[in-house]
Amino acid sequence: MLSKPDSTGFKNHYKRVMRNSTIRMVFLYFLLFSLSSFILLSFIYWSTINYNYEQMDNHIEYDMERLQTIYGVSGTASLIKSIETSLKQKNYDSIYLLYNIANRKILAGNLSAIPDIKQSGWHNILLSDVTDDPVKKTHSARLLLMPLPENLWLINGLDVEYVQQQEQTIFNSLITGVLITILLGAIGGFIISISTIKKINLINDTIHKISNGHFDKRIPLRGTDDDYDLLSKNINDMMDQTQKLVQSIQNISNNIAHDLRTPLTRLRTRLEAIQNHCSPETSEGISLALMETDNLLTTFNAMLRINKLDSGVQKGHFKEVDISNLLNDVVDFYEPLAEEKAIELIYDSLSNIPVHVHFYADKGMIFQVFSNILDNAIKYTPQQGKIKLSYTFSTDETHNYIKILIADSGKGIPAAERKKVLEPFYRLQKHRDLQGNGLGLSLVAAIIRLHQGKIDFMDNNPGLIVCITLPCSQISPSTS
Numbered sequence: 204m205l206s207k208p209d210s211t212g213f214k215n216h217y218k219r220v221m222r223n224s225t226i227r228m229v230f231l232y233f234l235l236f237s238l239s240s241f242i243l244l245s246f247i248y249w250s251t252i253n254y255n256y257e258q259m260d261n262h263i264e265y266d267m268e269r270l271q272t273i274y275g276v277s278g279t280a281s282l283i284k285s286i287e288t289s290l291k292q293k294n295y296d297s298i299y300l301l302y303n304i305a306n307r308k309i310l311a312g313n314l315s316a317i318p319d320i321k322q323s324g325w326h327n328i329l330l331s332d333v334t335d336d337p338v339k340k341t342h343s344a345r346l347l348l349m350p351l352p353e354n355l356w357l358i359n360g361l362d363v364e365y366v367q368q369q370e371q372t373i374f375n376s377l378i379t380g381v382l383i384t385i386l387l388g389a390i391g392g393f394i395i396s397i398s399t400i401k402k403i404n405l406i407n408d409t410i411h412k413i414s415n416g417h418f419d420k421r422i423p424l425r426g427t428d429d430d431y432d433l434l435s436k437n438i439n440d441m442m443d444q445t446q447k448l449v450q451s452i453q454n455i456s457n458n459i460a461h462d463l464r465t466p467l468t469r470l471r472t473r474l475e476a477i478q479n480h481c482s483p484e485t486s487e488g489i490s491l492a493l494m495e496t497d498n499l500l501t502t503f504n505a506m507l508r509i510n511k512l513d514s515g516v517q518k519g520h521f522k523e524v525d526i527s528n529l530l531n532d533v534v535d536f537y538e539p540l541a542e543e544k545a546i547e548l549i550y551d552s553l554s555n556i557p558v559h560v561h562f563y564a565d566k567g568m569i570f571q572v573f574s575n576i577l578d579n580a581i582k583y584t585p586q587q588g589k590i591k592l593s594y595t596f597s598t599d600e601t602h603n604y605i606k607i608l609i610a611d612s613g614k615g616i617p618a619a620e621r622k623k624v625l626e627p628f629y630r631l632q633k634h635r636d637l638q639g640n641g642l643g644l645s646l647v648a649a650i651i652r653l654h655q656g657k658i659d660f661m662d663n664n665p666g667l668i669v670c671i672t673l674p675c676s677q678i679s680p681s682t683s
């Protein structure tokens with residue numbers, strides 16, 4: 204069945220995205236960028252506001268000193284006159300009040316009542332019901348209260364309504380500035396991360412293909428001579444060297460296998476000729492020698508085939524293959540061998556799966572794959588055992604796959620040796636006295652690599668499950 208993207212799928216996708224170091228770095232950079240721009244703009248805001256208030260205080264202090272001097276030199280009348288002159292200059296922000304504290308009589312100024320402040324010094328207060336302003340009853344003000352001789356008190360200050368409005372405008376502009384900076388930072392981070400992720404993905408994809416057996420793949424260079432180009436070039440050079448080494452090793456083993464085949468075939472022909480003219484006792488010995496020679500020839504042929512497959516010389520003849528029929532044929536072929544060991548061979552065809560699949564492969568090679576695996580299953584499963592073949596379909600975000608499972612009830616392969624059995628000539632210690640030369644699974648692996656599939660081993664408790672995954676071109680829900 205086709206799996207639908209669900210919330211788990213989304214969570215996995217989210218986890219994958221967050222695992223990406225570039226995204227994490229950009230996200231971190233974005234946070235730091237936002238924080239630092241916030242701190243910077245807050246500092247600008249704070250210093251601008253502070254400067255405004257300092258200027259205001261200086262102005263008030265200077266004016267207060269001026270009025271105190273006038274009072275000191277010329278007395279109350281001059282002070283009143285000076286206050287009235289200042290007010291006439293239509294400086295609407297200025298606040299003056301000269302009053303007698305003893306009889307609470309106002310002598311000069313632009314407040315209609317004495318505000319409720321009793322201590323000399325600085326005061327930030329809300330002037331309500333004490334202004335003459337008919338439009339606005341309440342004013343925020345910064346006032347300096349100074350006692351003078353003769354029970355006089357002088358208030359000098361500024362209406363800070365306008366400054367507060369300015370403060371609000373600066374605050375709004377800075378908030379907009381922070382938001383714009385964060386937005387620009389996010390867009391910049393997104394562009395940088397996309398291009399970095401693209402470059403890294405290209406390198407990763409190519410390395411993934413190489414490690415899946417496509418040794419001829421190389422990372423495309425963009426010609427920018429940047430770090431990524433340099434890294435790609437170094438990886439490509441390293442791969443060229445590795446490929447050369449692998450090829451020379453393959454050539455040596457190929458040459459040995461190839462060159463020894465002719466003398467071995469000649470040896471075989473001679474042994475057959477001798478067998479035709481010798482005593483029955485000698486003939487028995489020669490039959491054993493012939494078997495050994497055949498075994499050596501099979502080994503060399505298998506080695507040559509694996510090398511050919513890996514070097515890409517042997518290309519498959521890919522055609523659409525009906526996997527169900529092919530597995531049926533393999534089972535039919537191996538049934539007699541299984542019967543000899545009283546092994547129950549079950550093929551679960553699952554042909555009722557409601558999907559339509561186009562599976563392209565080299566039929567002969569795929570037949571060889573399942574022959575080798577079934578041969579192993581029968582060979583390494585004790586008498587009266589059970590072998591089950593089944594297949595299923597799966598799909599991920601980009602590809603569709605056929606999965607074929609061959610499960611036996613033998614002793615299995617220990618987890619630590621599952622990779623090693625895919626290497627040529629590797630056999631489990633306990634199986635070394637059984638017939639075989641350790642090339643069956645290497646050939647399987649080479650064919651699977653050619654088909655861009657994969658092979659996995661799992662526990663059948665008891666026994667082994669071999670899982671072959673092969674890509675297929677389409678899985679679409681059946682209309683029937």
Ligand SMILES: Nc1ncnc2c1ncn2[C@@H]1O[C@H](COP(=O)(O)OP(=O)(O)OP(=O)(O)O)[C@@H](O)[C@H]1O
Nearest residue numbers: 579580583615624630631634639640641642643644
């Ligand atoms: N189904 C299985 N159960 C347990 N061990 C297995 C199974 N299949 C493979 N093995 C182990 O993996 C080893 C490698 O298998 P492989 O098919 O490559 O070689 P082989 O069977 O020994 O010889 P041949 O070249 O004739 O196939 C085997 O020798 C065996 O030890």
Ligand SMILES: [Mg+2]
Nearest residue numbers: 579639643644
């Ligand atoms: Mg085998």
